[in-house]
Amino acid sequence: MLQIPCPWCGIRDESEFSYGGEAHITRPLNSENLTDEEWADYLFMRKNTRGAFLEQWQHAQGCRRWFNIQRDTVSYKISASYKVGEQPPQGMGNEK
Amino acid sequence: MSDLQNGESPLVQIDFNQFEKVKGIKLTELKFQGHLNLRGRLNDKAFCKAISDAIGVELTSLKANTFILSEDFKVYWLGPDEWLIVTPPDQQLELKNTLQQALQGIFSSVTDVSSGQTIISISGFNARSLIEKGCTIDLHPRQFKKGDCAQTHLSKATVLLSVVKSSEAFEIIIRRSFADYLGLWLLDSSSEFV
Numbered sequence: 603m604l605q606i607p608c609p610w611c612g613i614r615d616e617s618e619f620s621y622g623g624e625a626h627i628t629r630p631l632n633s634e635n636l637t638d639e640e641w642a643d644y645l646f647m648r649k650n651t652r653g654a655f656l657e658q659w660q661h662a663q664g665c666r667r668w669f670n671i672q673r674d675t676v677s678y679k680i681s682a683s684y685k686v687g688e689q690p691p692q693g694m695g696n697e698k
Numbered sequence: 699m700s701d702l703q704n705g706e707s708p709l710v711q712i713d714f715n716q717f718e719k720v721k722g723i724k725l726t727e728l729k730f731q732g733h734l735n736l737r738g739r740l741n742d743k744a745f746c747k748a749i750s751d752a753i754g755v756e757l758t759s760l761k762a763n764t765f766i767l768s769e770d771f772k773v774y775w776l777g778p779d780e781w782l783i784v785t786p787p788d789q790q791l792e793l794k795n796t797l798q799q800a801l802q803g804i805f806s807s808v809t810d811v812s813s814g815q816t817i818i819s820i821s822g823f824n825a826r827s828l829i830e831k832g833c834t835i836d837l838h839p840r841q842f843k844k845g846d847c848a849q850t851h852l853s854k855a856t857v858l859l860s861v862v863k864s865s866e867a868f869e870i871i872i873r874r875s876f877a878d879y880l881g882l883w884l885l886d887s888s889s890e891f892v
């Protein structure tokens with residue numbers, strides 16, 4: 603089981619959390635001008651990164667807050683955890 | 699009408715007498731306490747002042763995953779903008795009205811959730827061993843001491859676990875619909891200490 607560091611509660615078991623997919627996806631402001639392809643890209647297309655990946659989790663059975671972590675999808679090592687609205691630690695980011 | 703007049707708690711079907719033969723564990727239900735869920739923004743000075751005037755607690759100094767006793771009220775940290783206030787039986791309405799008046803015009807909410815949950819108090823030298831059977835967080839006093847609380851799982855049921863006395867006395871706040879299940883689980887799990 604993963605041990606996930608919640609920015610508020612500290613390290614807890616994975617069973618207390620729910621997964622929220624890729625982090626830092628922003629809703630396009632001009633949605634009325636987007637083509638179907640661009641809108642589908644925002645809605646459905648996600649990365650399938652091998653290696654360091656920024657993703658969202660919710661501490662569903664704890665403080666019920668959303669937050670982001672950086673997890674290596676190969677080793678499952680979690681190297682950063684930060685609150686929603688904060689930027690990832692320097693030099694980190696999902697590839698465009 | 700409050701539950702007090704109806705006289706039936708969520709744990710009414712659990713036979714607490716059975717815990718009397720369990721060594722090192724004293725288990726009781728704290729029935730019909732008032733539970734108020736409070737939400738608001740910590741960076742709103744008017745909100746913090748209204749709360750501190752009403753119940754004498756500085757929310758800004760209440761650390762994450764701790765609780766504090768103020769006069770008759772217990773205030774638990776539930777989240778960065780969410781707290782639980784536990785009052786003695788039948789005082790929740792009065793406190794709710796006081797808070798709602800004090801918080802008029804301030805972005806916040808006070809919700810009476812008293813009938814939705816109840817409190818189980820577990821104490822004794824085997825209390826920690828009993829809870830550890832179904833809980834994955836470290837309950838050793840170096841990690842989880844008096845004044846700490848944690849929202850976590852106890853045998854898969856979502857609970858708010860708090861330490862009244864390090865390593866010896868705990869309180870579990872459990873939702874009404876899970877209370878019977880947890881009561882039976884505690885009874886089953888404590889059979890080893892009989």
